[in-house]
Amino acid sequence: xxxxxxxxxxxxxxxxxxxxxxxxxxxxxxxxxxxxxxxxxxxxxxxxxxxxxxxxxxxxxxxxxxxxxxxxxxxxxxxxxxxxxxxxxxxxxxxxxxxxxxxxxxxxxxxxxxxxxxxxxxxxxxxxxxxxxxxxxxxxxxxxxxxxxxxxxxxxxxxxxxxxxxxxxxxxxxxxxxxxxxxxxxxxxxxxxxxxxxxxxxxxxxxxxxxxxxxxxxxxxxxxxxxxxxxxxxxxxxxxxxxxxxxxxxxxxxxxxxxxxxxxxxxxxxxxxxxxxxxxxxxxxxxxxxxxxxxxxxxxxxxxxxxxxxxxxxxxxxxxxxxxxxxxxxxxxxxxxxxxxxxxxxxxxxxxxxxxxxxxxxxxxxxxxxxxxxxxxxxxxxxxxxxxxxxxxxxxxxxxxxxxxxxxxxxxxxxx
Amino acid sequence: xxxxxxxxxxxxxxxxxxxxxxxxxxxxxxxxxxxxxxxxxxxxxxxxxxxxxxxxxxxxxxxxxxxxxxxxxxxxxxxxxxxxxxxxxxxxxxxxxxxxxxxxxxxxxxxxxxxxxxxxxxxxxxxxxxxxxxxxxxxxxxxxxxxxxxxxxxxxxxxxxxxxxxxxxxxxxxxxxxxxxxxxxxxxxxxxxxxxxxxxxxxxxxxxxxxxxxxxxxxxxxxxxxxxxxxxxxxxxxxxxxxxxxxxxxxxxxxxxxxxxxxxxxxxxxxxxxxxxxxxxxxxxxxxxxxxxxxxxxxxxxxxxxxxxxxxxxxxxxxxxxxxxxxxxxxxxxxxxxxxxxxxxxxxxxxxxxxxxxxxxxxxxxxxxxxxxxxxxxxxxxxxxxxxxxxxxxxxxxxxxxxxxxxxxxxxxxxx
Numbered sequence: 001x002x003x004x005x006x007x008x009x010x011x012x013x014x015x016x017x018x019x020x021x022x023x024x025x026x027x028x029x030x031x032x033x034x035x036x037x038x039x040x041x042x043x044x045x046x047x048x049x050x051x052x053x054x055x056x057x058x059x060x061x062x063x064x065x066x067x068x069x070x071x072x073x074x075x076x077x078x079x080x081x082x083x084x085x086x087x088x089x090x091x092x093x094x095x096x097x098x099x100x101x102x103x104x105x106x107x108x109x110x111x112x113x114x115x116x117x118x119x120x121x122x123x124x125x126x127x128x129x130x131x132x133x134x135x136x137x138x139x140x141x142x143x144x145x146x147x148x149x150x151x152x153x154x155x156x157x158x159x160x161x162x163x164x165x166x167x168x169x170x171x172x173x174x175x176x177x178x179x180x181x182x183x184x185x186x187x188x189x190x191x192x193x194x195x196x197x198x199x200x201x202x203x204x205x206x207x208x209x210x211x212x213x214x215x216x217x218x219x220x221x222x223x224x225x226x227x228x229x230x231x232x233x234x235x236x237x238x239x240x241x242x243x244x245x246x247x248x249x250x251x252x253x254x255x256x257x258x259x260x261x262x263x264x265x266x267x268x269x270x271x272x273x274x275x276x277x278x279x280x281x282x283x284x285x286x287x288x289x290x291x292x293x294x295x296x297x298x299x300x301x302x303x304x305x306x307x308x309x310x311x312x313x314x315x316x317x318x319x320x321x322x323x324x325x326x327x328x329x330x331x332x333x334x335x336x337x338x339x340x341x342x343x344x345x346x347x348x349x350x351x352x353x354x355x356x357x358x359x360x361x362x363x364x365x366x367x368x369x370x371x372x373x374x375x376x377x378x379x380x381x382x383x384x385x386x387x388x389x390x391x392x393x394x395x396x397x398x399x400x401x402x403x404x405x406x407x408x409x410x411x412x413x414x415x416x
Numbered sequence: 417x418x419x420x421x422x423x424x425x426x427x428x429x430x431x432x433x434x435x436x437x438x439x440x441x442x443x444x445x446x447x448x449x450x451x452x453x454x455x456x457x458x459x460x461x462x463x464x465x466x467x468x469x470x471x472x473x474x475x476x477x478x479x480x481x482x483x484x485x486x487x488x489x490x491x492x493x494x495x496x497x498x499x500x501x502x503x504x505x506x507x508x509x510x511x512x513x514x515x516x517x518x519x520x521x522x523x524x525x526x527x528x529x530x531x532x533x534x535x536x537x538x539x540x541x542x543x544x545x546x547x548x549x550x551x552x553x554x555x556x557x558x559x560x561x562x563x564x565x566x567x568x569x570x571x572x573x574x575x576x577x578x579x580x581x582x583x584x585x586x587x588x589x590x591x592x593x594x595x596x597x598x599x600x601x602x603x604x605x606x607x608x609x610x611x612x613x614x615x616x617x618x619x620x621x622x623x624x625x626x627x628x629x630x631x632x633x634x635x636x637x638x639x640x641x642x643x644x645x646x647x648x649x650x651x652x653x654x655x656x657x658x659x660x661x662x663x664x665x666x667x668x669x670x671x672x673x674x675x676x677x678x679x680x681x682x683x684x685x686x687x688x689x690x691x692x693x694x695x696x697x698x699x700x701x702x703x704x705x706x707x708x709x710x711x712x713x714x715x716x717x718x719x720x721x722x723x724x725x726x727x728x729x730x731x732x733x734x735x736x737x738x739x740x741x742x743x744x745x746x747x748x749x750x751x752x753x754x755x756x757x758x759x760x761x762x763x764x765x766x767x768x769x770x771x772x773x774x775x776x777x778x779x780x781x782x783x784x785x786x787x788x789x790x791x792x793x794x795x796x797x798x799x800x801x802x803x804x805x806x807x808x809x810x811x812x813x814x815x816x817x818x819x820x821x822x823x824x825x826x827x828x829x830x831x832x
Contacts, residue, residue: 016472056432058504073500073515077493084489088474099489104564
């Protein structure tokens with residue numbers, strides 16, 4: 001292996017003992033590869049404390065913004081501390097190591113503070129240092145914008161940092177160490193029959209991440225897919241020598257020999273359903289409604305439109321994250337007048353359950369299996385949405401676990 | 417006033433409530449001056465925690481060094497947090513403000529990590545921003561070395577940052593807010609008759625700081641003297657509107673109309689006395705002894721040399737900080753052979769008491785007053801050392817308070 005990137009999350013670096021264990025893992029991985037970069041998150045709990053302080057200092061509304069540039073200055077300090085401490089711990093083991101902060105690495109981002117997107121990472125000094133055998137300990141989650149201000153990438157952003165560093169280094173592998181030992185066919189807390197997936201395609205992982213699986217930040221999977229960086233998710237709690245065939249490799253579809261029709265079942269309870277009844281039916285209405293929601297930063301997901309009972313009227317049903325529901329409702333109420341509608345109801349007791357698999361492209365009957373499995377348990381489907389490799393349904397939230405278990409069994413994902 | 421620098425120490429920014437009070441003070445000071453830079457320390461307790469972590473990660477001996485570059489990465493994060501939080505608190509009050517970290521300010525230092533010296537601070541963007549009315553909140557204590565690595569200035573380094581920023585801005589005044597309301601004629605914990613000094617010269621303040629007064633970092637006074645920056649020490653605990661004539665102004669001797677013969681009495685218990693008896697007496701012996709100590713980083717203070725009883729031998733007595741005593745002893749024991757001596761004793765129960773005053777230059781009898789005052793209390797003087805504006809004596813540590821009180825009275829410093 002020519003170059004290797006390792007990433008350790010907050011629970012893996014939660015205290016000095018855990019940081020020492022991480023140093024053990026890094027030292028052991030040196031046997032495989034001399035050029036190593038390690039990306040670290042803040043010690044778990046630190047980021048929450050720092051965020052709380054920013055709210056306390058700025059006032060609860062942070063000057064009416066979700067985030068700002070000074071928020072980033074404060075919050076980015078957490079990863080700085082871990083990076084320095086891990087570099088010290090590696091030196092203690094006699095290894096050459098140094099920390100790289102966002103501005104030193106020149107990890108460029110846009111100016112969307114608090115949720116910045118990486119725009120580039122080009123630093124020949126960094127690559128030279130790594131190839132000279134000095135272990136690079138990179139403070140994750142942080143970058144620097146065009147004005148030389150500190151920026152942060154949003155929750156889970158250290159995953160994205162790791163993939164960006166791997167892309168910059170053209171690394172052979174980006175290992176994401178976390179507190180679970182891989183990506184599962186579904187949440188093991190819901191069914192003990194959930195199985196660890198050996199290999200999963202970028203496309204499937206992207207759907208899983210967007211549909212509720214919390215193991216990787218969506219943006220990191222996108223970036224990995226764009227740069228074809230092989231990413232492996234594995235546990236940092238198994239000690240320095242990972243067992244063979246552990247973890248889950250996220251890779252190109254072509255590298256996966258045994259393709260499943262459905263690879264996993266995801267769910268999300270952070271959903272709200274809006275039913276707008278008797279909306280005026282003329283061109284531009286949908287554009288007005290969803291344009292206003294988009295302008296307000298509401299992330300609309302499923303959309304269904306059908307004729308209403310009233311002549312010349314239609315019904316529009318859509319979903320958005322539950323946390324945006326109050327905001328969305330205010331936007332739509334303000335809109336009544338520009339766009340007339342008879343009534344609007346918001347249902348917050350809904351959940352989205354999805355099945356994902358690249359095999360869907362070539363297999364018929366995937367949807368039928370899903371609807372039958374849910375129907376046999378008496379679960380009513382409220383909204384359906386599909387893409388090339390996933391089917392999502394919106395159901396009553398109280399049926400979530402039942403639905404996930406039924407689908408896991410129906411698609412033959414249960415472990416023996 | 418054209419430009420103003422304010423500095424707040426760790427106890428003044430200890431928590432969000434105190435940071436909000438600091439924001440009140442800064443807002444009130446805007447009435448005097450539109451171009452303001454505020455230098456902040458870490459929240460009190462933070463730096464100790466961070467230092468403890470570095471020791472834990474690196475091992476107690478920090479790879480055999482006192483400090484290293486990664487130590488600085490970790491420890492500098494404390495000031496970063498405060499700078500961001502204060503900028504947020506100022507914005508909450510509707511003021512324009514932004515934080516400046518060491519690398520953004522381009523506060524250049526040498527590479528002596530953990531105790532770096534400022535080598536320059538030249539950043540036109542910074543001056544422009546301050547003059548445009550955006551309050552600069554500078555993370556104290558930190559800079560950046562020639563290799564773009566984070567450096568820190570040592571304990572109390574934020575004072576030095578503040579003076580460096582004031583020098584760079586050619587500020588009219590650098591106000592150091594702290595938890596005491598000024599510089600006192602001596603430690604008020606030793607005598608309630610200690611008085612706050614209204615004005616003190618750079619030279620006197622430098623002696624006071626080096627001789628044990630902890631109110632300002634020595635290096636900051638040096639820097640203020642070199643750049644002729646007027647520095648005022650005052651309390652941040654008196655609320656946003658400081659009373660007139662509060663604090664102590666450190667300034668040019670010429671600005672002080674009523675000069676005292678003695679301005680203050682300082683003391684230090686961090687002293688060890690080495691008595692080397694019967695040292696070979698030939699040229700180069702002193703150079704060998706003190707050269708070895710200097711190479712080992714031991715800061716030798718008072719030195720006395722006299723003929724010994726044995727013909728062709730001399731006695732050498734010197735003092736160094738108590739914390740260096742073990743180290744110094746080892747160096748000298750290793751030296752025996754190169755430089756022969758009959759015996760060596762180390763006394764650690766000693767204290768240094770000093771009187772300081774620019775008036776000494778023109779007044780005779782200052783030393784006589786000191787010796788009489790000590791003698792009248794039965795205090796034996798072990799070593800004497802003098803400079804143009806101070807006299808220091810080494811005495812038995814148990815007489816420290818008695819000596820300080822006696823001298824304070826003898827020089828007419830007692831308050832009414």
